[in-house]
Amino acid sequence: MPIELILTIVVAVVVVLGLGIGVAFLLRGRKTKPGTYPTTRDENDPPAGGAGASATEAPPEAAPPAGTDGVETDAVETEVPVEEPEVEAVPLDVPEPALGRLARLRARLVKSNNALGKGLLRLLSQDRIDEDVWDEIEETLLLADLGTDATMELVDNLRERVTVEGLREPEKVRAILREELIKLLAPELDRSIASDRREGRPAVVMVVGVNGVGKTTTIGKMARVLVAEDKDVLLGAADTFRAAAAEQLATWGARVGVPTVRSDVDGADPASVAFEAVKAGMEQEVDVVMVDTAGRLQNKVGLMDELGKIKRVIEKQATVDEVLLVLDATTGQNGLNQAKVFAEVVDITGIVLTKLDGTAKGGIVVAIQRQLGVPVKLVGLGEGADDLAPFEAGDFVDALLD
Numbered sequence: 001m002p003i004e005l006i007l008t009i010v011v012a013v014v015v016v017l018g019l020g021i022g023v024a025f026l027l028r029g030r031k032t033k034p035g036t037y038p039t040t041r042d043e044n045d046p047p048a049g050g051a052g053a054s055a056t057e058a059p060p061e062a063a064p065p066a067g068t069d070g071v072e073t074d075a076v077e078t079e080v081p082v083e084e085p086e087v088e089a090v091p092l093d094v095p096e097p098a099l100g101r102l103a104r105l106r107a108r109l110v111k112s113n114n115a116l117g118k119g120l121l122r123l124l125s126q127d128r129i130d131e132d133v134w135d136e137i138e139e140t141l142l143l144a145d146l147g148t149d150a151t152m153e154l155v156d157n158l159r160e161r162v163t164v165e166g167l168r169e170p171e172k173v174r175a176i177l178r179e180e181l182i183k184l185l186a187p188e189l190d191r192s193i194a195s196d197r198r199e200g201r202p203a204v205v206m207v208v209g210v211n212g213v214g215k216t217t218t219i220g221k222m223a224r225v226l227v228a229e230d231k232d233v234l235l236g237a238a239d240t241f242r243a244a245a246a247e248q249l250a251t252w253g254a255r256v257g258v259p260t261v262r263s264d265v266d267g268a269d270p271a272s273v274a275f276e277a278v279k280a281g282m283e284q285e286v287d288v289v290m291v292d293t294a295g296r297l298q299n300k301v302g303l304m305d306e307l308g309k310i311k312r313v314i315e316k317q318a319t320v321d322e323v324l325l326v327l328d329a330t331t332g333q334n335g336l337n338q339a340k341v342f343a344e345v346v347d348i349t350g351i352v353l354t355k356l357d358g359t360a361k362g363g364i365v366v367a368i369q370r371q372l373g374v375p376v377k378l379v380g381l382g383e384g385a386d387d388l389a390p391f392e393a394g395d396f397v398d399a400l401l402d
Ligand SMILES: Nc1nc2c(ncn2[C@@H]2O[C@H](COP(=O)(O)OP(=O)(O)OP(=O)(O)O)[C@@H](O)[C@H]2O)c(=O)[nH]1
Pocket: 209, 210, 211, 212, 213, 214, 215, 216, 217, 218, 239, 242, 245, 293, 294, 295, 354, 355, 356, 357, 358, 379, 380, 381, 382, 383, 387
């Protein structure tokens, strides 16, 4: 064979091989996904990805409670990559520190709760406070969702003080009302949020609540507060019912340089995502891991099983230091009912009351604290990134009375 022919054949073989490898590489895509790990799905878990939106929206009916065992055995591959903030993206936000925020956001409360504070001041400042006036005071408090017990207590205390001290000067009226309202808000309660490493591991905060109350938004806002306090934060997107929720959470995190552990698989096992998030937080030695969860009250048993399981699974490696229940202040009695259901499932350590800017029923703070016996720790006062404030009884009452 002539040498030219041999050379031509060799060159042709090399070109064909090269092309083949190139095409195979392009078509291969992501075969082994980053962060892939095996996990077990309980019977009550939503179906794993590919089952379609409706299947992931509704949890199956009353399944037997999930056991702690068996969680990690069965092999369903769930992808949980840690989404690192984009390095070359827009510059990171510099969030506002949280201290004194409630006072700064006072205008929002004043606007919506004018009727409560101003109404009470007006009624108590009348020359003669007869039974009709007391009835009106009672009605004002009930309308503000203070709850029957707290309303009765406040009216009794005010009646007593009016009799003993007399209420003439407007300054005195205001001072007495302020004192009595603050008393109702139990100012002595510890409203701090676990956000410091302890025993060589991050603080773990689980955030629960029904859908739409503002859980994801609240975690996003909290991440900003913590970053402003120089904390290392990691988020876990265990709300796997709604694909957009993980995206939303990751976006909040990325704005302040906080990574999010999430699954690309719709309906992935939330407990597994939570587990992976806490694991990543431990490995990365962050200060606090915040875990977002889904809340579908339509199926109480499913919800209980899921939340209970998430907590148990996390606790295989670290204690859950804080369980924050997010409630929408505009839902009144409905919010109280939700609170009861959640409190049956997990030990709530604090309440975040969102959308207080949109309701005239600021009394709900009192009603909820009393019912659950846990403090309102944070309040949401708007949709803005820094519209979340640590709750402080004095500032809150001042806002109502201004
Ligand atoms: N006005 C006002 N809106 C708020 C506040 N907190 C949250 N929101 C809005 O409430 C809506 C729902 O918030 P999300 O954070 O998506 O609620 P979620 O509980 O995570 O909902 P799911 O992911 O469906 O479970 C969003 O439009 C938020 O901007 C608040 O304090 N004030």
